[in-house]
Amino acid sequence: MTFGDDDSRDDERDLVIAAWRAAGIDGQAVRWDDPEADWSAFDAAVVRSVWDYLDRREEFLAWARATAGVTRLLNPAAVLETNTDKTYLRELGVPTVPTHWSADGMPQWSEYVVKPTVSAGARDTIRTTDRAVAQAHAQALEASGRTPMVQPYLDMVEAEGETSLLYFNRTFSHAVRRNAMLAGGQSLADNSRAEPRTPADDQVELAEKVLAAVQGELLYARVDLIRLPDGSPALMELELTEPYLFLRYAEGAAANLARALTELL
Template sequence: MTFADPDGGDDEKELALAAWAEAGIAGRIVRWDDPEADWAAFDAVVVRSAWDYVDRRAEFLDWARRVESVTRLLNPAAVLERNTDKTYLRDLKAPAIPTYWVGPGEEADFPVLDEYVVKPTVSAGARDTIRTGDRGEAGAHAARLVAEGRTAMIQPYLDMVETEGETSLLYFGGRFSHAIRRNPMLAGNATGPGRGNGHGELRTPGGDQLALAEQVLAEFPDVLYARVDLVRLPDGSPVLIELELTEPYLFLRYAPEAAANLARALGAAL
C-alpha cells in the first residue's frame, strides 16, 4: 500500500513484490486513499510508503481502522496511531535521545546546548525540522509549531551522526534482517518523506545496539516490519532516535536476503 507520488515514490515496491511472488504470495500496489479499493478482498494489507500521511494523519488513521475491520492490517492500526506521533518516545522504557517537549499552552523550557534540532511530533523526512546553534531561533521555531497547534520536540544535535552515523536496524517478523549506516538528513542531504533515505551502507551492528533494538521491539511484539534508528551519545552508549513502524524505507537493496526476509515474515504472518 502506497500513495500517489508524482516523483515516482517508493523505489522498493517492485523488489518487495518480486520477493513475495517468489515466496508464493500474490501482491499488488494500491493507493491507501483509492476510493475504489476493496480492502476486504485482500488476505492482508501491508502499509509501505504512505508518505503523505503527515498532512492527513486523522484521515490516514481512520482509513487504517476501517481496513482493520475487514482484513488483516500490517502493521496494526493501534501501532500506526501510536507511531505516527513521536510523543511515543516519552513512553518507551528504552533509552532515547534527550528530548524536551512543548505543546499548546506550555512554555518552552530547555537548556543551553551547543546545537539544537527542533521539529514537530508529527513529521517525516525532516519536514518542518531545523538545526541551529542559536537558542533564540530554536525557541522561536518551537513557538511557531505550538502556535499552529502542534507539539514541538527540542533535542541536542549529536556530532556522532556525522562521524559514526546513524545506525538503522531492520527487523521483519521480530527477527533481525540487516543494518544500515544512514547518511544524516540534517547535514545537507535531501529531505522530505522518502527522500534522502536511499543512501547508506551495510553495517554490522554492535552487540549493545542489537540489545537496545530488541529492548525497544519487546514493547511491539506483533509488527511485521520495524526500523530502529540509533545513534551513540558522546559517552559511546547507544540511544534511540526514532522507531519507524509506519512507513519506513527498508533498504531492501542493500542486503542480499533482505527482501526474502520480509517475504518470509509476511508468509509467517499470513
C-alpha cells in the same frame, strides 16, 4: 501493499512484490485512499509508502481502523496510531536522544534540532546554534497546534552515522549506516542512501529492548540508533509505519520480508 499519492521515491515497491510472488504471495500495489478499493477482498493489507499521511493523519488513521475491520492490517492500526506521533518515544522506557517537549524552559545546548512530533523526512525541522531561533520555531509549532521536539544536535550523527536495524516479524534481517539527515551538504534525496553495517552487540541489545516494549504484530520495524557522547547507544526513532527498508543493501532482505509475511499469514 498500500502506498500514497507520491510513490515516485518508492524504488522498493517492485522488489517487494517480486519477492512476495517468489514466495507464493499474490501482491499488488493499491493506494490507501482509493475509494474503489475493496480491502475485504485481500487476505492482508500491508502499509508501505504512505508518505502523504502527514497532512491527513486523522483520515489515514480512520482508514487504518476501517481496513483492520475487514482484513489483516500490517502493521496494525493501533501500532500506526501510536507510531505516527513521536511522543511514543516518551513511553518506551529505553534510552533515547535527550528531548524537550515544549517551547517553554528551553535547555542550554550548543546546537539544537527542533521538529514537530508528526513529521517525516526533516519536514518543518531546523538545526540551529541560536537558542532564540530554536525557541521561536518551537513556539510556531505550538501555535499551529503541534507538539515540538527540541533535541541537542549530536556530532556522532556525522562521525559514526545513524545505525538502522531492520526486523521482519521481530526477526533481525540486516542493518545499514545511514547518512546524517541534517549534516552539512546533505540533501533530503541523499537519505535513502546507506551502506551495510554489522551492528554492535549493545546496539542489538537496545533494538530488541525497543521492540519488546511494543505490543502487537510487527511485519516490519526499523530501529534507528545513534551513540550519545558517552558512547552508549540511544534510540532516535522507531519506524513502524512507512520506513524505507534498505532492501537492496543486503542479500536476501526482500526474501526475508516475504518470509515474515508468510509466517504472519
